[in-house]
Amino acid sequence: MTRPGTASGLRIAVSRAGGAREAVAEIAAEIEPSGLCFLLVFPHDGLDLDALAAALTERFAGVPVFGCTTAGQITPDGYEAGALLVVAFPRAHFHCASLLIRPLAPLCIEAIAREARRLDAQFRRTAGWRRLALTFADGLSKQEDLLAATLTAALPDMPVFGGSAGDAGAFRDTRVLHGGRFHECAALLLVLETDHDFAGLGFDHFLPTGKQMVVTDAIPEERIVRELNGAPAAQEYARLVGCPVEALSPRVFAENPVLVRTNALYHVRAIGSVRDDQALAFLSAIDDGLVLTLGRGAEILRTLEDGLAVRDASGRRPELILGFDCYLRRLEIEEKRMTEAASAIIARAGVVGFNTYGEQHCGVHVNQTFVGVAFFPPGERALH
Numbered sequence: 001m002t003r004p005g006t007a008s009g010l011r012i013a014v015s016r017a018g019g020a021r022e023a024v025a026e027i028a029a030e031i032e033p034s035g036l037c038f039l040l041v042f043p044h045d046g047l048d049l050d051a052l053a054a055a056l057t058e059r060f061a062g063v064p065v066f067g068c069t070t071a072g073q074i075t076p077d078g079y080e081a082g083a084l085l086v087v088a089f090p091r092a093h094f095h096c097a098s099l100l101i102r103p104l105a106p107l108c109i110e111a112i113a114r115e116a117r118r119l120d121a122q123f124r125r126t127a128g129w130r131r132l133a134l135t136f137a138d139g140l141s142k143q144e145d146l147l148a149a150t151l152t153a154a155l156p157d158m159p160v161f162g163g164s165a166g167d168a169g170a171f172r173d174t175r176v177l178h179g180g181r182f183h184e185c186a187a188l189l190l191v192l193e194t195d196h197d198f199a200g201l202g203f204d205h206f207l208p209t210g211k212q213m214v215v216t217d218a219i220p221e222e223r224i225v226r227e228l229n230g231a232p233a234a235q236e237y238a239r240l241v242g243c244p245v246e247a248l249s250p251r252v253f254a255e256n257p258v259l260v261r262t263n264a265l266y267h268v269r270a271i272g273s274v275r276d277d278q279a280l281a282f283l284s285a286i287d288d289g290l291v292l293t294l295g296r297g298a299e300i301l302r303t304l305e306d307g308l309a310v311r312d313a314s315g316r317r318p319e320l321i322l323g324f325d326c327y328l329r330r331l332e333i334e335e336k337r338m339t340e341a342a343s344a345i346i347a348r349a350g351v352v353g354f355n356t357y358g359e360q361h362c363g364v365h366v367n368q369t370f371v372g373v374a375f376f377p378p379g380e381r382a383l384h
Helices: 020-030 049-059 109-122 144-154 233-241 250-255 300-307 327-335 339-349
Strands: 011-015 036-042 065-068 073-075 078-080 084-090 094-101 130-137 160-164 176-178 181-183 187-194 197-203 206-219 224-228 258-262 265-269 271-274 280-282 291-297 320-326 351-356 359-361 364-366 370-376
Touching: 011 020, 011 073, 020 049, 020 084, 036 049, 036 094, 049 181, 065 130, 065 187, 073 084, 078 339, 084 094, 084 351, 094 109, 094 176, 109 144, 109 187, 130 144, 130 197, 144 160, 144 187, 144 359, 144 364, 160 320, 160 351, 160 370, 176 187, 197 300, 197 359, 206 233, 206 258, 206 265, 224 233, 233 280, 250 271, 250 327, 265 291, 265 364, 300 327, 300 339, 320 327, 320 359, 327 339, 327 351, 339 351, 359 370
Parallel strands: 036 065, 130 160, 320 351
Antiparallel strands: 011 084, 036 084, 065 176, 073 078, 073 351, 094 187, 130 187, 160 359, 176 181, 197 370, 206 224, 206 291, 224 280, 258 265, 258 291, 271 280, 320 370, 359 364
16 A cells, blocks of 8 residues: 655555565555665564565665664554555655664774764765754664764764664564665664755653652663662562552553653653563663652643644645654553554654654653654745
């Protein structure tokens, strides 16, 4: 299934076929390869990745294809779990340069910064066009915090947006697509140049409470917190939330995240699971001495609609919003039986993208956040 192209030639195609070759054949029947700069590909968890990469290479020979595995897709119909989503960017309005960062762990800050700067410097500039960067990283690497900070520092003249690859909530195997292959323990950097105006989006739906915790024992490299306020981490978190330790679950974590304050802003540091020793496994950077504030949720549908209400200087809607939405937000929406309503909001706003294991925005790796880029027709500055 495809959607009509935008005025500037952006194309979106979706297949719900169960086999990789069949799915790509459906996509290829709707997207003409000529005139394309590159494709972004976000598959569902049931597709054979090797077969998918081979079929894409065969059907779109000569067109660079990038993407990653997902914890769900965001199609023109909203949230989905069994779709292959492809977004085609036309050469008339987009130029692209790419860098595969592998291995991602251990992460070499100096080498990544050097290669990112070189990529930008060697990428020929077009007068009047603007630049941004996209990054997709192995969502199990635990390196996205350093990666986001490194790329933002290395590319100070352009905004960096991204999402961590997922695997439908299994937390076993997450990969990025580059050069005709899906790579593990890797990240992808795309530097884009466009004559479109664009605006960055980044929002969550949580407010700080008066309940605070200090990390008193952590394993930072593993994102593990063993103690909060001097007590076993799971026990102290459960006490502040107001539930038994045995009742802690992904739903509880999604609805009661912890926040970290940076200057005047609060960012979500999501909890992924409870370990057998009552330690908590986090999905973002954590360290001894870090002060955490328990968050409480605002109305998620209202904040979603407000957050996506971006317009340009002439009041025009985006042609497309490329969205990276945390899978924990989707989990909360599903648990509250709001999927249909949320999908309708997303569809009206023109969002396509995927559900992530973490989001990168303004040099920070965060959780339970919607991050995106709204692309407008060329010619007007965007206002949010």
